[in-house]
Amino acid sequence: MKESSAHVTNMNKMLKNIKTDVMVDFIQKDLNGITIVTNKVVSTLELQIIKNYVKNANHINAKGVETPRLSQFKFNLKIIGISYL
Numbered sequence: 001m002k003e004s005s006a007h008v009t010n011m012n013k014m015l016k017n018i019k020t021d022v023m024v025d026f027i028q029k030d031l032n033g034i035t036i037v038t039n040k041v042v043s044t045l046e047l048q049i050i051k052n053y054v055k056n057a058n059h060i061n062a063k064g065v066e067t068p069r070l071s072q073f074k075f076n077l078k079i080i081g082i083s084y085l
Helices: 006-019 042-055
Strands: 024-030 031-039 078-085
Touching: 006 024, 006 042, 031 042
Parallel strands: none
Antiparallel strands: 024 031, 031 078
C-alpha cells in the first residue's frame, strides 16, 4: 500500500474512536494481499473496522477485498491477512 504510514495512522485513529487499546504497528504488501500487524489480538469489531478502512482506501478495488482472516499460528495471532485481487 502506498503511504503505509498514513494508513497506519488513520487506522489507529479509527480504532481509538471506539476506545480500544489495539494499535496497528505496520502494513506489509505481499503476493496474496496485505498483512496488517497489530499490537494485540483483535476482536471481531476491531477486525471489521480495519476491513472497512481497507475497502475504502482509494487505490484498492473494494470488490476484491475478501474476508479478513487471523493467522492460525499461535505466535502470529495478532497478524491480520487481508487478501485482494
